[in-house]
Amino acid sequence: MQIKDCFGLRPGCREVCLPDGTRRVVAVEHTTMILVNDQPAFRVVCTPALLPQLALGRLLTEGWIASVHEVEEIAVCGDGTSIRVRLTHPLEARSAAAQEVASCTDNLPLGSPSSPRPLGRVPQMEICSCWVEQLKDAMGAGLPLYRATRAVHSCLIMHRGEIICQCEDLGRHNALDKAVGSVLLKEIPMAECVLYTSGRVPVDMVRKAIRAGVPVLISKSMPTAQSLDLAAACGLRLLCAQKSS
Numbered sequence: 001m002q003i004k005d006c007f008g009l010r011p012g013c014r015e016v017c018l019p020d021g022t023r024r025v026v027a028v029e030h031t032t033m034i035l036v037n038d039q040p041a042f043r044v045v046c047t048p049a050l051l052p053q054l055a056l057g058r059l060l061t062e063g064w065i066a067s068v069h070e071v072e073e074i075a076v077c078g079d080g081t082s083i084r085v086r087l088t089h090p091l092e093a094r095s096a097a098a099q100e101v102a103s104c105t106d107n108l109p110l111g112s113p114s115s116p117r118p119l120g121r122v123p124q125m126e127i128c129s130c131w132v133e134q135l136k137d138a139m140g141a142g143l144p145l146y147r148a149t150r151a152v153h154s155c156l157i158m159h160r161g162e163i164i165c166q167c168e169d170l171g172r173h174n175a176l177d178k179a180v181g182s183v184l185l186k187e188i189p190m191a192e193c194v195l196y197t198s199g200r201v202p203v204d205m206v207r208k209a210i211r212a213g214v215p216v217l218i219s220k221s222m223p224t225a226q227s228l229d230l231a232a233a234c235g236l237r238l239l240c241a242q243k244s245s
Contacts, residue, residue, distance in 0.1 A: 002073045003052050003185075007080035010048035012145045012152070012168065027149045027170060033082045034058065037091045047145065047152065047169050050178045051076045054169075055083045057181030061208035063116035064091075068184045117211065121235040123191040125215035131161055135196040135218060136241045143168050146198075155179040156196040157214075159188055172199025173208065180212045190214050201238065203227050210234045 030048035034041045052074045059065045073086040145168040155175040157165040167178040190213040200221040209217040216237045231238040
């Protein structure tokens with residue numbers, strides 16, 4: 001796979017003057033379009049960083065692709081307003097109404113594959129309690145953009161007891177997709193990874209984790225009844241790592 005990123009990394013926050021006259025550092029929004037084989041697929045509002053990883057992770061966790069090997073090229077234009085993904089195979093589109101993609105920002109699905117990859121059972125893996133504590137401590141310490149703004153979500157991925165990826169974004173879906181895309185580019189098997197999200201875990205987040213192929217999903221928020229049902233059906237271990245009161 002080739003990656004051509006003419007946009008790179010841009011600041012995810014800036015200092016502004018609030019209506020009350022005080023100056024604060026706030027997060028910035030960046031809007032980009034993901035096109036697959038020249039077909040508009042997703043309009044995404046995100047922080048302006050890791051756009052190739054975001055696109056790759058989004059295609060996997062939404063069922064457009066089953067493997068990174070299906071992607072031939074990812075190209076981000078100079079102003080970051082479009083991410084063009086070229087697959088190794090044709091993609092037949094159907095109406096946008098056929099695709100369900102929840103979002104806590106202003107993300108918008110514009111199309112969907114004719115046959116989204118069905119959900120299957122995820123691999124099983126033993127997890128040490130110390131790993132959970134390590135992830136919880138790292139999330140509790142806060143990543144740089146969160147510490148500056150207190151207004152973004154974070155996602156951590158651990159591999160064999162080592163945190164190998166830390167991503168932040170305005171939306172919890174984007175943060176997860178960026179983290180998954182980053183690990184895919186490192187060619188580390190997702191089946192050997194643990195995913196930790198700062199956001200709540202409804203069905204759509206569980207579905208993303210299942211499609212990513214991780215055995216364990218941890219959140220500092222409580223899951224829903226439906227997300228527990230889906231996780232159990234697919235063998236995903238779903239843990240809540242709330243702080244003790």
